[in-house]
Amino acid sequence: DSPPLEQFRDTMNPKTLALVKDLVKEGSVEKLKKCFGTRMEFGTAGLRAPMGPGTSCMNDLTIIQTTQGFCCYLEHCFSDLQDRGVVIGFDARAHTASGGSSKRFATLAAAVFISRGVPVYLFSDITPTPFVPFTIVHLGLCAGIMVTASHNPKEDNGYKVYWENGAQIIPPHDKGISTTIEENLEPWPQSWDADGAIQSPLLKDPYQDAHKAYFAAIQKHCLHRDVNKKSEVKIVHTSVHGVGHSFVQAAFEAFDLHPPFAVQEQKDPDPEFPTVKYPNPEEGEGVLTLSFALADKEGAAIILANDPDADRLAVAEKQKGGQWTVFSGNELGALLGWWMFQCWKQNGEGDPKDVYMLASTVSSKILRAIALKEGFHFEETLTGFKWMGNRAKDLLEQGKKVLFAFEEAIGYMCSPAVLDKDGVSAAAIVGEMTSYLSTKKITLSQQLKAIYEEYGYHITKNSYFICHDQDTIHRLFERLRNYTGPSTYPTECGGVVVLAVRDLTTGYDSTQPDKKAILPTSKSSQMITFTFANGGVATMRTSGTEPKIKYYTELCAAPGNSDVTHLKAELDNLVDAIIEDFFQPKKNNLQPRPE
Numbered sequence: 001d002s003p004p005l006e007q008f009r010d011t012m013n014p015k016t017l018a019l020v021k022d023l024v025k026e027g028s029v030e031k032l033k034k035c036f037g038t039r040m041e042f043g044t045a046g047l048r049a050p051m052g053p054g055t056s057c058m059n060d061l062t063i064i065q066t067t068q069g070f071c072c073y074l075e076h077c078f079s080d081l082q083d084r085g086v087v088i089g090f091d092a093r094a095h096t097a098s099g100g101s102s103k104r105f106a107t108l109a110a111a112v113f114i115s116r117g118v119p120v121y122l123f124s125d126i127t128p129t130p131f132v133p134f135t136i137v138h139l140g141l142c143a144g145i146m147v148t149a150s151h152n153p154k155e156d157n158g159y160k161v162y163w164e165n166g167a168q169i170i171p172p173h174d175k176g177i178s179t180t181i182e183e184n185l186e187p188w189p190q191s192w193d194a195d196g197a198i199q200s201p202l203l204k205d206p207y208q209d210a211h212k213a214y215f216a217a218i219q220k221h222c223l224h225r226d227v228n229k230k231s232e233v234k235i236v237h238t239s240v241h242g243v244g245h246s247f248v249q250a251a252f253e254a255f256d257l258h259p260p261f262a263v264q265e266q267k268d269p270d271p272e273f274p275t276v277k278y279p280n281p282e283e284g285e286g287v288l289t290l291s292f293a294l295a296d297k298e299g300a301a302i303i304l305a306n307d308p309d310a311d312r313l314a315v316a317e318k319q320k321g322g323q324w325t326v327f328s329g330n331e332l333g334a335l336l337g338w339w340m341f342q343c344w345k346q347n348g349e350g351d352p353k354d355v356y357m358l359a360s361t362v363s364s365k366i367l368r369a370i371a372l373k374e375g376f377h378f379e380e381t382l383t384g385f386k387w388m389g390n391r392a393k394d395l396l397e398q399g400k401k402v403l404f405a406f407e408e409a410i411g412y413m414c415s416p417a418v419l420d421k422d423g424v425s426a427a428a429i430v431g432e433m434t435s436y437l438s439t440k441k442i443t444l445s446q447q448l449k450a451i452y453e454e455y456g457y458h459i460t461k462n463s464y465f466i467c468h469d470q471d472t473i474h475r476l477f478e479r480l481r482n483y484t485g486p487s488t489y490p491t492e493c494g495g496v497v498v499l500a501v502r503d504l505t506t507g508y509d510s511t512q513p514d515k516k517a518i519l520p521t522s523k524s525s526q527m528i529t530f531t532f533a534n535g536g537v538a539t540m541r542t543s544g545t546e547p548k549i550k551y552y553t554e555l556c557a558a559p560g561n562s563d564v565t566h567l568k569a570e571l572d573n574l575v576d577a578i579i580e581d582f583f584q585p586k587k588n589n590l591q592p593r594p595e
Helices: 003-007 014-026 029-036 060-077 102-115 131-139 173-182 194-199 207-221 225-230 245-254 285-298 329-347 366-374 385-397 423-439 444-455 470-481 564-583
Strands: 047-050 086-090 120-122 143-147 156-162 235-238 302-306 313-318 324-326 355-360 377-381 401-407 411-413 458-466 496-503 527-532 536-542 548-556
Touching: 014 029, 060 102, 060 143, 060 156, 060 173, 086 102, 086 131, 102 120, 102 143, 102 156, 102 194, 131 143, 131 156, 131 207, 207 245, 207 423, 225 423, 235 245, 235 285, 235 423, 245 423, 285 302, 285 313, 285 324, 302 423, 313 329, 313 423, 313 444, 329 355, 329 366, 329 401, 329 411, 329 423, 329 444, 329 458, 355 366, 355 385, 366 377, 366 444, 377 385, 385 401, 385 411, 423 444, 458 564, 470 527, 470 536, 470 564, 536 564, 548 564
Parallel strands: 086 120, 086 143, 235 302, 355 377, 355 401
Antiparallel strands: 047 156, 143 156, 302 313, 313 324, 401 411, 458 548, 496 527, 527 536, 536 548
């Protein structure tokens, strides 16, 4: 036996074993190294990797090993794990060559827990990701797993983990789980027994109960039922070959909205994602081509698009001249934040001092501007919904009202029933907001403009460079930390003075009396934020899941300064200078974002 086969002898999946044997026979050393050279790293986002053979890929064996580690960690944390149990959901991804699929992985994960006497609530069919955190809280479970790779390429899959509070895990749980995975790599005898698990009395299907309870919970956010019933607004919806179709239809029904027109070619789940290059609505127009065509045919002015696991939402609106505007994540964040506050005011409940909205630190500061004027609280968290979900839970436990949270990557939490991003409830709420505004003869684009006029224009420009070399990335950021000498940061860029610097890799913050950052820091990822004298804010950070150095820039103007052309030009100039002086793409051989 060669080492790869030796290492993979534990697999019972004939397809992955055959793939490895073929690679050995062909002498494909590089491919074998890629499969077996490293083990997938378990982080706060769980796992995400291609499906296929080997320790670096998602397959039956690595799912079993991961779940054994997670199960042992939960046994250590919860004395009542065998009373309460866990929930497991899955999307529609599948990989014919290796025999891997989300459903198969979810069933194997269930088998592992059942072998230890833990009750498992395994969904009998595909669900959106938000159904897992919802079900944890609804049924009072210890944890949840969602098998999904969201909007990644079709070859990938993922394993996302939620804690008993219904939020994604944050440190130190990731390290704890990672350690127990390493200690439990040998498959337990019953871990492979998926058929036995399906027959077990410990296995329950939460589908009907969760479905009913979820749509009842989101109806608390439906405040204009009469308007919805009479609405003339036509809306197109695409689920981009993912799980969203029937759930968004049900959400519209729960709000008494007319059902949206579904893009037929994309409405049914298809792991091949045949009509799109990338199944990511953030990539904008390419993913929406079929939606534009259907909207034109049906005379619809609004398009809603979910990513394949329906936890994110993109929105487009047809303009007077016939062209389409796809709103950025920040623009939709401004609209939804404004709307959620209007709805709260209309309900006339309580003091704005008890009301909170959250956004990640790389998202637009528009909510801060609205909060200042309206008297509620705005808080920033680190990037990623895991931080917003956990912070929201803390605030709710203190008796505060968390109205809304968002991140610029088209993620929105409009209901505390799900402490994570949720593209299903957000779709229905956008449907109601659009219907309400149309009775006032106001479009979404006009309302967005009105928000900026009232609270100050917030112009954003985000992009990234591709860089596969970790040393280059390290050198680029270290240069910024030692700009004119040891431990000095840039004091200007393109002639604009830098007022403040926050470095969440080292924990430095120039605005704090002790120069220590308040937000948690992480030495393993790069992240520096510069605040400029002209109202500009720029964050440069590395991506946890992709070979990218991202930048997020925003110009926050005071209310009354509404010369948008001038503001855009000012931001463009600042971004050009940041690219030239801070990124140095030629010197560092960085590839720009492909257009």
